Structures are given as structure tokens and as C-alpha cells.
Amino acid sequence: MRILHKKKLYLPALSIIAAALILLGLISISTYRNLNREKIKIMSFAHRQASMLLSIIETSARTDPCQDEASDFFREIATHEDVAYIYLFNPQDRITCHSDPEGEGDTASWKWENLDSERTHSRMIQLPDKTRVYEIARRFSPQQSMDDSEAFVFPTNRKRDLQKADSGIVLGLRMNAYDSALRSDLQHAIVMAAIVIVLGSAVFFFIFIIQNYYMVERTLRRTQDYTQQVVSSMASGLLGIDPKGKILSFNSTAAGILGLEDPGGSDLRSILDFQSLGIQEVLNRCETVTDREIRFRKPDASIIPLSVSASPIRDENGGCRGAVLILSDRTNIKQLEEKVRRSEKLAAVGQLAAGLAHEIRNPLSSIRGFAQFLRYALKDRPKEQEYVEVMIREMDRINRVVTDLLSFANPRSAELKPVRVEELIDHVVRLVEADSRAKKIDIAFDVSPGLGEIPLDAYQMTQAFLNLLLNSLKFVDPGGSVEIAVSAAEGKKEYIFQVEDNGPGIPKENLAKIFDPFFTTRETGTGLGLAIVHKIVENHRGTIDVESPPSGKPRGCRFTIRIPDPAGETGKKREEASR
Structure with a gap:
């Protein structure tokens, strides 16, 4: 080169x-x-x-x-x-x-x-x-x-x-x-020849200068276009700022991360904390800062984990005349890290369940049989019979834990079949009707019209919604409410299921742990209900998120399940191909 x-x-x-x-x-x-x-x-x-x-x-x-x-x-x-x-x-x-x-x-x-x-x-x-x-x-x-x-x-x-x-x-x-x-003519000819040569060389020189100018301009334009395309296609956001923090240049990814349509000319100090991210140190000392992570609240109130790296732009004297910032939305990375962490825990639970479930269930069945015999033999002795009833209930609870462990450790793959969501939700509500009536909790559900049938595993989704409803009913105060909403994203690329209650909500420090196996805040809970829900959603290649409290509300909790619709995507592709 x-x-x-x-x-x-x-x-x-x-x-x-x-x-x-x-x-x-x-x-x-x-x-x-x-x-x-x-x-x-x-x-x-x-x-x-x-x-x-x-x-x-x-x-x-x-x-x-x-x-x-x-x-x-x-x-x-x-x-x-x-x-x-x-x-x-x-x-x-x-x-x-x-x-x-x-x-x-x-x-x-x-x-x-x-x-x-x-x-x-x-x-x-x-x-x-x-x-x-x-x-x-x-x-x-x-x-x-x-x-x-x-x-x-x-x-x-x-x-x-x-x-x-x-x-x-x-x-x-x-x-x-x-x-x-003759000498005068010769001298005149030499002078004229020299003038012509100088003028001719100057003409050629300026021709080359103009040609090189256009060549350099064309090369510069191509380089600028190429650089612009590279910057625009970057997965990370790129910002250029002056020493006062004013945004001079940006790419579309940076605008999307910051949640602004046109951040050009904006004061970045009003958007990001220069002190905590070390950007001010970059501008003052011309030092490089890498991978400073914060939780950034976007204009739509959503919070994302944001990683910021900053490098100074030096002038010819070595002074700092601005900085280049690289913004990375680490949401996907955090989700992957969380998924890896959960997979490690689930693997441990699976090994535990596989090793202990059958060893526990077999003697447990025998003990429960003897307890039932004692309850029949002691029917004339109420005090002793009450103890036997407690034993039977506790053994049933242990059996449920073992059943949940087996279900959690060896989940069957989702068998997707067309399901009418309205009928499925109605069935789940009927299953918890007695519990909701006892606490006078109102359960309402809203299914967007025109959804029709959705490819789901009816058994697994019934279990998932049942666990979510039971979880809400346990924490919602008497007289409260639970709302279920089902809708489709634009183009039916995914279906959105939301279960929201107006209970006390989940403490902030527990939000990251609620889907962990055996994590529970209740003395009688097994800590596997939400973990099973999470596993079922993963079987459907979906995601589940929790907000507590929901946006714009003082209290409550909202679970949002997003499940992609392969049938809808296939139908859309066929429709585009037919056009």
C-alpha cells in the first residue's frame, strides 16, 4: 500500500x-x-x-x-x-x-x-x-x-x-x-521559449492540481460514505462531544439507546452523569475510560444496563478538544448472563431432583399409607387423630415438592397446538375461583379481539397461569384485584400475556431472585412455582419479565410473558412471497 x-x-x-x-x-x-x-x-x-x-x-x-x-x-x-x-x-x-x-x-x-x-x-x-x-x-x-x-x-x-x-x-x-x-533573435527566442515552457508547465501543473483535487475530493467522499456506513451499522452507539459536553455527531444506535430522535446539539451532561461515568475526567485529563456501567433511565421510563467507554480527541498540541463515547446496551448480555446463571442452578436442581425424588417418594408413600391406617384406627380418639391428620398433610406437601421437583428437573417439550386463549384463561380462572371468592378478590381478563387460535401447549400454559394467579391471590389483600390481558404485537410476531395485581408488590432486592429455584418469602412455599413458570415460558421460546410496581402505579406487580408465534411469522413470509 x-x-x-x-x-x-x-x-x-x-x-x-x-x-x-x-x-x-x-x-x-x-x-x-x-x-x-x-x-x-x-x-x-x-x-x-x-x-x-x-x-x-x-x-x-x-x-x-x-x-x-x-x-x-x-x-x-x-x-x-x-x-x-x-x-x-x-x-x-x-x-x-x-x-x-x-x-x-x-x-x-x-x-x-x-x-x-x-x-x-x-x-x-x-x-x-x-x-x-x-x-x-x-x-x-x-x-x-x-x-x-x-x-x-x-x-x-x-x-x-x-x-x-x-x-x-x-x-x-x-x-x-x-x-x-541574430544573437538578439536567439536571445528573444530563448526568452520566449522559457516563458512558454514556464507557462506550459504551470498549465500542466494546475491541470494536475485540479485533477488531484477532484480525485482527493472523490476519495474523501467515498471514505466519508464508507465511514458513515460503518458507523451507522455499528451495534454500539457512537457519540462525539466537544469539551463542553455538546453532542457533535452520533449514529442511529446511540440515538436509540438514549431514546432521542435527534440528539445532535444536545447537552450530554443533562442525559448522562459525567462524574460517575468518568467522562469529565476524560475531558479534563485526556485519559481513557472503559466499560463504566450504570442503570440508565430512558425518556420512556424504561431502565437499561448501559456500558460507556470514552476516549479523548487530542489536538496538535496534545490538548483535549473533545471525546468519543461508545455506548453499549447490555440488556441482552445481562439476560444471557442471567440465563447462564439460571441454567447452572437448574442443572444443580435437576441433579438433586433426579437423585432424591424417587428415593423420597417411595418411603413417603408407605408412611402415608400407615398414617391413613392410623387415622382409621384412632377414629375414636380425636386428639391422636388430629396428629395423624397433620402428618398426612405434611406428607402431601412433601409429595407436592417432589412432584414439582420432578416436573422442574425433567420438563417435557412444548407440544404446540392451536388453542383458543379466551377458553384457556377462563378455565384457569375457574380453577382459582374458590380461592378468589374466599378473599373477595376480583379477577378480570381481557383478550384482544381477532386473536383466534394461538399455537401453545395448553397443559403447560394452564400450569403457568395457574401458578401466577395463585401467587397473586396469596399476596393480594382482601378486596383487591387481579387482571389478565392477552394481546398480539404488530404483525403477530409475538403474543403478550400480562398478569397484574394491586398487592404490596415485590421488594426491589428480590426482583432478581424470584425465578430462582427454592426462593420464597413464605414459610409454607416451596419456591418452585415461578421457576416452573419460567421453565414453561422458555419451552415456548419466550421471555418473562416482572415490574414492581408497574409503570405509573404506586404499588402492585406485573408479570409480562412474550411468546413468539412461528405460525404467524411463516404466514407473513408466505404473504410477502405471494406479493
Whole structure:
């Protein structure tokens, strides 16, 4: 990953260098062609200028009778800044007349036999002082278009030589001005090329900058979307807060845990206790806090076990500029822990029941038989017969305990069959009618219309409701009431059974123990009634909860059983498939 990242990082720079080199090559070729074209033009202009001067010199030499000395005339011509020299040479390649008298008599740099009478010859040479000179040479005939009356008035011998023999004439032009112009063009071309390269590189650079900007923006957007999806799909709640405790960011899980639709901008201090959870310590000292657990009351008054972990967000100076909080609803974990704890206890009870139940029941039957015989034998002795009756009742109670133990230790699986709940509840109420009438306790039940038949194990659910009703009747004061309600959740995914009374309720410290085997607050109780109810509900893959007192009421107790309806879920799936 790092190598790929570096390649991406160097790619724009390499591309800019490559583009600059290509642009430099194109500009170099174009500049070379332009300079070469300018050079050709300059040489052509120099050739035309030299030819024109040479023609003027030849014409003057033939027609100007006022010039009496060729050397003076040549020197005057050579005073022009562009003329380096001018001279004549004879067929023996000896200079006969030169603009510089010191050059007369020297050997000419041109060969007579190399000169063509039909055309002008030219070449570029360099003088010892590094001056470049453009030479033009051709044959010169003073006799051409010239008679004696129009000839120059030269000294006799010189004049005779010029008139009787052809000569070669050579004109040298200094290229300083042309070279200066060429250098200016070259410098201008170099400057313009540099400007074009800089501008072109800048254009490419900004193109890459803009491209990288959009690439980074697209990557950032994808990263943000991915991060948002990851945060939204977290099973735990995530909150971001500033140093003052204001919520800056959150995911849907956190909003659900806190029971708020939109907690953004809310003051978390008014929702959670910063001191007990250690959040204030995180903000003040930039220290991490993990798994601080509290019982959190949500806005709907429900209480959940809440685990909070907090980590500081540090700035570039190491200071704390906020914190990230992870909220975990530990309700399911607590339920699982409770289920494990209960399973361990139930396993112990099962082992105890399996080992002792049969050993107790067999001698107990014999003892009860002898007690019944004694009750018949002592029918004329009321005092002794009363003792025997007590013995029989206590043995019956021991037998019920053994029966409950066997039922609890070896529960049969639920045999689900369609049951009309209204008939089942009515049957259970009739079973306890005598007890409720004796204490003048009113029992009312309400079954939501349209429920129809529910898949239940009628025998087990009858036992469960009977245990709950008997438990309520024992604790409710005379003249009290017990209410039974049956309803279905939306979509009939589960059925809800509630048994509520207005008795004194269950002490808070006992709420977590009431479903434990052998836990009871009554001297005559076995402590297995609610444990059996819990086992029956588990056989139906349901849950049972208790509230004491119920929400919004000063006293009482409410048991809520939730049983899923596989038939309802199957029917819903079939209905969705048919659509």
C-alpha cells in the first residue's frame, strides 16, 4: 500500500517533467527552424547588399572621371562601418589595389582560376580578430563599356594596368550588425521559449492540481460514505462531544439507546452523569475510560444496563478538544448472563431432583399409607387423630415438592397446538375461583379481539397461569384485584400475556431472585412455582419479565410473558412471497 501511494505521489511530478521536455523539444525545433530561416534571410540580405555595393563600385570605376586614385576610392568605401575591405587582384593572384595600402602586393585569398566570369562567388570567413566577414568576389573588367575619353585619370602605369587587363574584385562585409541581430533573435527566442515552457508547465501543473483535487475530493467522499456506513451499522452507539459536553455527531444506535430522535446539539451532561461515568475526567485529563456501567433511565421510563467507554480527541498540541463515547446496551448480555446463571442452578436442581425424588417418594408413600391406617384406627380418639391428620398433610406437601421437583428437573417439550386463549384463561380462572371468592378478590381478563387460535401447549400454559394467579391471590389483600390481558404485537410476531395485581408488590432486592429455584418469602412455599413458570415460558421460546410496581402505579406487580408465534411469522413470509 505504501509503494502504490508513493507512485501516485510521484506521477504528477514525472508527468509535468515529461510534458515540459516534450514542450521544450517542440519549442527547440521551432526555434531552430525560425533562427535558421532568419539566418538565411540575413545571408541573403548581406549578399544582396554586397552585390549592390560591388555593382556601385564597378560602375563608379568605369564612369566616374573625378576619381584619380583607386586606392583612395577604395579607402573611402572602406570607411563604411559594414565594409571590412575591398581590393583588386590580377590573374597572378597578386593584390594590385587595396583599401588598406599595406595589403597591396600580398597574395589574394581567392584564386583567379576559381572565379567564374558568369557569376558572383561568396563565402564566410573569420579574421584573426574573430570578426566574421562575408566575402563576395567576381571578375572585374575596366575596359567593359569604357573608352579612353571616359577612363579614370590614374597614374600612367597604374591606369595602363587597369585598362589593359581584367582583375578580380573582392568585397568584404563585416557581419557584426547581422550577428548582433541574430544573437538578439536567439536571445528573444530563448526568452520566449522559457516563458512558454514556464507557462506550459504551470498549465500542466494546475491541470494536475485540479485533477488531484477532484480525485482527493472523490476519495474523501467515498471514505466519508464508507465511514458513515460503518458507523451507522455499528451495534454500539457512537457519540462525539466537544469539551463542553455538546453532542457533535452520533449514529442511529446511540440515538436509540438514549431514546432521542435527534440528539445532535444536545447537552450530554443533562442525559448522562459525567462524574460517575468518568467522562469529565476524560475531558479534563485526556485519559481513557472503559466499560463504566450504570442503570440508565430512558425518556420512556424504561431502565437499561448501559456500558460507556470514552476516549479523548487530542489536538496538535496534545490538548483535549473533545471525546468519543461508545455506548453499549447490555440488556441482552445481562439476560444471557442471567440465563447462564439460571441454567447452572437448574442443572444443580435437576441433579438433586433426579437423585432424591424417587428415593423420597417411595418411603413417603408407605408412611402415608400407615398414617391413613392410623387415622382409621384412632377414629375414636380425636386428639391422636388430629396428629395423624397433620402428618398426612405434611406428607402431601412433601409429595407436592417432589412432584414439582420432578416436573422442574425433567420438563417435557412444548407440544404446540392451536388453542383458543379466551377458553384457556377462563378455565384457569375457574380453577382459582374458590380461592378468589374466599378473599373477595376480583379477577378480570381481557383478550384482544381477532386473536383466534394461538399455537401453545395448553397443559403447560394452564400450569403457568395457574401458578401466577395463585401467587397473586396469596399476596393480594382482601378486596383487591387481579387482571389478565392477552394481546398480539404488530404483525403477530409475538403474543403478550400480562398478569397484574394491586398487592404490596415485590421488594426491589428480590426482583432478581424470584425465578430462582427454592426462593420464597413464605414459610409454607416451596419456591418452585415461578421457576416452573419460567421453565414453561422458555419451552415456548419466550421471555418473562416482572415490574414492581408497574409503570405509573404506586404499588402492585406485573408479570409480562412474550411468546413468539412461528405460525404467524411463516404466514407473513408466505404473504410477502405471494406479493
